[in-house]
Amino acid sequence: GAVVSQHPSRVICKSGTSVKIECRSLDFQATTMFWYRQFPKQSLMLMATSNEGSKATYEQGVEKDKFLINHASLTLSTLTVTSAHPEDSSFYICSARGAGPEAFFGQGTRLTVV
Amino acid sequence: AQKITQTQPGMFVQEKEAVTLDCTYDTSDQSYGLFWYKQPSSGEMIFLIYQGSYDEQNATEGRYSLNFQKARKSANLVISASQLGDSAMYFCAMREGSSNRLAFGKGNQVVVIP
Numbered sequence: 001g002a003v004v005s006q007h008p009s010r011v012i013c014k015s016g017t018s019v020k021i022e023c024r025s026l027d028f029q030a031t032t033m034f035w036y037r038q039f040p041k042q043s044l045m046l047m048a049t050s051n052e053g054s055k056a057t058y059e060q061g062v063e064k065d066k067f068l069i070n071h072a073s074l075t076l077s078t079l080t081v082t083s084a085h086p087e088d089s090s091f092y093i094c095s096a097r098g099a100g101p102e103a104f105f106g107q108g109t110r111l112t113v114v
Numbered sequence: 115a116q117k118i119t120q121t122q123p124g125m126f127v128q129e130k131e132a133v134t135l136d137c138t139y140d141t142s143d144q145s146y147g148l149f150w151y152k153q154p155s156s157g158e159m160i161f162l163i164y165q166g167s168y169d170e171q172n173a174t175e176g177r178y179s180l181n182f183q184k185a186r187k188s189a190n191l192v193i194s195a196s197q198l199g200d201s202a203m204y205f206c207a208m209r210e211g212s213s214n215r216l217a218f219g220k221g222n223q224v225v226v227i228p
Contacts, residue, residue, distance in 0.1 A: 007202035032214050039209065043218045044159075091157055095216075101147045101166065101209070103216060 006106025023094035030096035033077035038091045083112040118219035134193040137206030148189040154202040159227045
């Protein structure tokens with residue numbers, strides 16, 4: 001399958017700081033990228049959908065000013081958690097979709113806010 | 115209403131045996147896609163198999179096959195000849211119509227024992 005690279009895989013940050021997570025499609029052009037959050041032993045919760053060059057569409061209940069998404073090119077999307085707090089600690093994972101029906105996922109980022 | 119239902123409790127499977135993971139879905143769309151993903155303890159989501167609603171044959175990918183029963187709205191995953199590395203959470207997902215969004219089930223935990 002296609003390769004999606006997500007960095008960093010783990011990050012620890014201080015409360016009040018911002019953290020940027022990158023998601024890159026390495027061998028295909030991603031027309032659409034998705035950001036999910038996953039709590040322990042639970043399923044994936046879609047946070048937002050982004051298309052290259054346009055504003056992200058956020059799911060209900062997700063603060064767009066808190067979780068800034070930029071999809072600047074067909075191979076890169078970033079999620080910035082602004083003014084992070086301990087309750088933002090979670091596993092964040094991106095996926096990317098090209099021309100086909102499949103969506104391929106990155107490795108995920110485990111964020112810990114202390 | 116839940117779009118994807120995965121209700122089996124955690125499963126223990128003997129190495130080299132086959133295992134079937136149940137997935138039922140709910141949609142009124144005629145066009146939809148069904149997906150299975152594997153999530154090992156490392157967290158990455160690995161795409162396994164895809165079945166389109168108009169596909170007449172059951173999808174197969176190596177040791178993975180999808181038992182697609184459209185009238186019953188079920189899309190069970192069959193893993194043949196289980197290996198220790200198959201121990202993971204398995205998620206069933208659906209994309210409806212022209213939507214880009216994937217709806218995920220709660221997942222099935224599989225542990226393969228030697």
